[in-house]
Amino acid sequence: MADRRTVIVEAALLGANDERAADNRRRFAACGVTVVNLLSSPGSGKTTLLARTLADLGPRLRSAVIVGDLATDLDAQRLRAAGIDAVQIATGGTCHLEAGMVAEAAGRLDLTALDLLVIENVGNLVCPASFDLGEAVRVVLVSVTEGEDKPLKYPVAFKSAHAAAVTKIDLATVTGFDRDRALAAIRAVAPQAALFEVSARTGDGLDGWYRYLMAEVDRRAGRVRR
Numbered sequence: 001m002a003d004r005r006t007v008i009v010e011a012a013l014l015g016a017n018d019e020r021a022a023d024n025r026r027r028f029a030a031c032g033v034t035v036v037n038l039l040s041s042p043g044s045g046k047t048t049l050l051a052r053t054l055a056d057l058g059p060r061l062r063s064a065v066i067v068g069d070l071a072t073d074l075d076a077q078r079l080r081a082a083g084i085d086a087v088q089i090a091t092g093g094t095c096h097l098e099a100g101m102v103a104e105a106a107g108r109l110d111l112t113a114l115d116l117l118v119i120e121n122v123g124n125l126v127c128p129a130s131f132d133l134g135e136a137v138r139v140v141l142v143s144v145t146e147g148e149d150k151p152l153k154y155p156v157a158f159k160s161a162h163a164a165a166v167t168k169i170d171l172a173t174v175t176g177f178d179r180d181r182a183l184a185a186i187r188a189v190a191p192q193a194a195l196f197e198v199s200a201r202t203g204d205g206l207d208g209w210y211r212y213l214m215a216e217v218d219r220r221a222g223r224v225r226r
């Protein structure tokens, strides 16, 4: 009985979230903004990659970030220090962002003035995977310091991703990172995902990642860039 009640409550929660996510998706499309939901464990390098990416693409792309954490606005402060418009959501203990929180935060931005809105989700490879935020593109990061098996252990986040990036590749040698095993693990659970290997520190691999993002933005804006 207890189990059945748990399942029913979860289904209702997810159903309500899905409706709000569908509202968000319509609103984002109407404003012509490409929305990316960025998922990873805490510390995989989401904020660092975003700060560098959006600063580098700044001349070509109007962007902003909604960032979720359990507490503090430290990430929003870091992003603003890099010249990026950022709105912080403090979830107060909730381990993921929900579509309603994103709707409220998006209301504080002029969406029509943006090409790209990135949502940095709460650092967690489990809960955020189940909550649609209304994004067009879902990206999951896994760093070389986390071990090669994480995609196999936390498959839901990878299965639902349009793109996956291995981060901190500048640390691969020192951590004894087994690249072939890691890429095979990602490929096994996320054969659909575009795959990148990047270092936000050295800049390695960022070109391909930038091309992917720009192509996603241009596709929605109906532009062809050469």
Ligand SMILES: Nc1nc2c(ncn2[C@@H]2O[C@H](COP(=O)(O)OP(=O)(O)O)[C@@H](O)[C@H]2O)c(=O)[nH]1
Residues within 6 Å of the ligand: 040, 041, 042, 043, 044, 045, 046, 047, 048, 049, 123, 167, 168, 169, 170, 171, 198, 199, 200, 201, 202
């Ligand atoms: N060596 C190296 N360290 C990185 C890289 N990206 C992030 N870091 C470091 O990893 C730590 C966590 O990064 P952060 O961006 O806060 O991760 P988040 O929790 O996923 O947002 C910080 O100390 C960063 O300086 C990278 O490409 N190379």
Ligand SMILES: [Mg+2]
Residues within 6 Å of the ligand: 046, 047, 048, 075, 120
């Ligand atoms: Mg962060």
